[in-house]
Amino acid sequence: MEQPLRHGVYYYYSTEEYLVRSYAAKTLALLAKQEDDAEVTRVEGPAPSIEEAVAAAGTISFFGTKRIVELPMLEPSAMNEADVGALCDLMQSLENAVLVMSTVFKDDKAKLSKKAKQLIGAAEKAGLTAELVKPGPQDAKRFAVEKARELGAVLSPGAASELVERCGTDLFALESELSKLAAVADYGEITPELIAQMGTQSIEADVFEMVRLVTARNKTRAMAKLSQLLELQNEPIAIAAALSGSFVDMYRVKCGAAAHRNYAAVHKDFSYRGSDYRLRKSGETASHYSRAQLEHILSVLLGLDAALKSSAADGTVLLQTALCEVMQIGERR
Template sequence: MAILDSSELSRAIKTGRAVPAWLLYSYDEYLLSSFTSRLIGSLTQETGEDATILPGPIPDIGKAVEAAGAISLFGTKRVVLFSHLDPAAVNTADLKLLADLCSEVENAVLVFTVLLKEPAKTWKGAAALKLPASAKTLLSAVEQCGIVAALEKPNEGSAKQYVMRYAKKLGAEFDENAAETLVERCGIDLLLLRAETEKLAAACGYGEINLTLVQKMSTRNIEADVFELSRHILSGRADAAYRLLGELFYLQNEPIMIAAALTGSYLDMYRVKAGAAASAGYGTVFKELGYKGSDYRLKKSLETAKNYSLSQLAECLDILARLDKKLKGSAVDRKILLELAVGELLMCGGTKRRNYAH
């Protein structure tokens, strides 16, 4: 049986697919937990009996065999959840026993969940979600008799749809632009996005969550704010750039941290521009340079730097390198040093340029 994705798993849960074993795995803990709760809720709905939970990383094999073989007092199948199983930590003989249970179990439904560790280098697609070799025996057993689902981390588009759906569930309405802004500010963290949506829905009296409300009340991610700062700089919007910089100072963000995030933004822009010059798309740059998560950030970087040449971006990086040295070794107020560097960065896109960093 083919490995299901998130939407296919949702349909399988909704239709009540009757199989003896399920295996769910993901890099995202909230996503894994959310789908597991839905699945367990669906499986236990008819019996009213709680699932038997055997926590990982190494489950108690004796209890597993006992739970799988026990006959329910209600004449229905028990649900046994192997939560956060770590196949690499379980010995080969016990993994073989669990695999055998999948095909032999008669009185229970087995649910295995595996939270994967993100590798140092990831990319989008099926290749990013791969069980360790130690899980091969269990994977093969569940594939033959049950359902396997690989829950890939959401991208910006699906995260936006998630907060809009969740707001509606709460009785509120999320403006599409506001939802997109919330994702940009918080990043793709479903647990954080859920909490922010709950807060914003309550703040607007469960009416419309608009852009102004998101900008005033949502959690601020320094990387998102600094990326917005770089967009103002590259567009020559000096007033907006300094206003945002002032807000970052007001929120007590350290100048060194702001400078580091700003350097990261310019490095992203330089890399995607260099990739484009070599006929390599931002997706290729994302993969080859070992970025994590989504390539949305590099896509935005390419759009932001469209009017800048590689040499101009290199000059900006040189300004930021000198700024870093001064921030770590100069007696001058760090806020002033950062403000002067922003002024020089603004000049890099113009025909005239004064050097504030020397």
């Protein structure tokens, strides 16, 4: 971020809340320092009181510094047209104040609304706007490395990838997990082994790792992973559900590709929540299977689900049998 900060308006918006909050906080800290620790007036969103914002921006500081007015978590859709217009007018008429505004849009379509475009356009004319792009896997890995460094720890080779596999590209989750792991590692080296042992137990991540072993035709390690999941007291039904979910994701991405829809479009079409990283990885794994193979595997897993819920047979044996069938289907390439 260029310093000193000279703009009258800073408006950050994204579909990623962590980035919006982070950039707004950094800007406020720099402004406060630059303006000799000037006070910040916070006017809460999602539909802030424009009268309060105007009053705060128009107040003359006794110390001759600029007034800093924060309008966090604005939601253009929650504001009426008159307030949107008044806020745009305020941005153009600032004399002794700086506005720091932020918006988290629920999706990319929301930022194209009339009121959103009006606010973004006014902010561009009056100062600086920044659309913060949703992080991808590589961005998340770089974030993990930097955050570990800030905590006084270091990620060993492969640790960042392991973290992203478990947490996805959710920066809040990554930050929380890193804070815990850094403390466990006594602010030293965080290894993939430590993450596997002490990290958040994500049955979906562990099952997907098992699926990758199946895809790589590594039967011994795949069965060992299943045994490990069971030893961790995961219910067979829960493991089967996660296994089915992984192959359903692959099937959806495979069908999407046939219809010229990429994994991001599939993520939207099926109303997935959170990051599309999961579907991206599913797409990579699905490339090793034909559509017919995936349909056959899903049929086996449907039978497994029914058996686990209705049969008196041992759940572990049913899971092991189904996993062997899945591996056999995958070998017919």
